[in-house]
Amino acid sequence: MTDIEIWIVILSIWLATFIARSGFWLAGNRINLPQRVQEALRYAPACALAAIIVPDFLMNPNLANHWDFSWHNPKLMAGIAATVFFQLRKNMLQTIIFGMVVFTALRLL
Template sequence: MTDIDIWIVIAALWLATFIARSGFWLAGNRIQLPQRVQEALRYAPACALAAIILPDFLMYPSGADQWDFSWHNPKLVAGIAATLFFQLRKNMLHTIIFGMVVFTCLRLFS
C-alpha cells in the first residue's frame, strides 16, 4: 500500500465511524426507541467491557493462542480476587487498586 492508500483508508474509516456514531445525536428526540430496547442498551457497556477483558484474563501469559484456566495465570487469579473484593466492599476505586496489587505481587513473587 502506498501512503495515499493508507490516508484514504483512514479517512474512510473516520467518516464511517462519524456517521455511525452521530446518527442518533443528529436525529435528536425525533426518534423514540422502544422501552425494551432502551432497557437492553443499559447493559451494552458492561457486555462490551466483559468481551474485552475476559479473553485477556484467560489467555496464556506467554501470548500463545491458548486458554489458561490454571492458578498459575496471574491475571485470572487477580481478576477473581478483585471480583471477590468488590463483592465485599462495593467500591470500584479500592477494587482496582486491590486487583493491581494482587496482580503485581503474583507477577513479582512467582
C-alpha cells in the same frame, strides 16, 4: 501501503465512525426506540467491557494464545480476587489498587 492509501483508510474509518455515532443525534426525537430496546442498551457498556477484559484474563500468550483456566494464570487469579474484594468493599479505586497488587505479587512469585 502507500501514504495515500493510509490516508484513505483513516478518512474512511473517520467517516464511518462519524456516521455511526451521529445517527441518533441528527435524528433527534424523530426516532423513538421501543422500551425493550432502551432497556437492553443499558447493558451495552458492561457487555463491551466484558468482551475486552475476559479474553485478556483467559488467554495465555505463552501457550500460543490458548485458554488458560489454571491456578497458575496470574491475571485470572487477580481478577477473581479483585471481584471478591469489590463485592466486599464496594470501592472502585481500592479494588483497582488491590487487583494490581495481587497481580504483581502473583506474577513475581
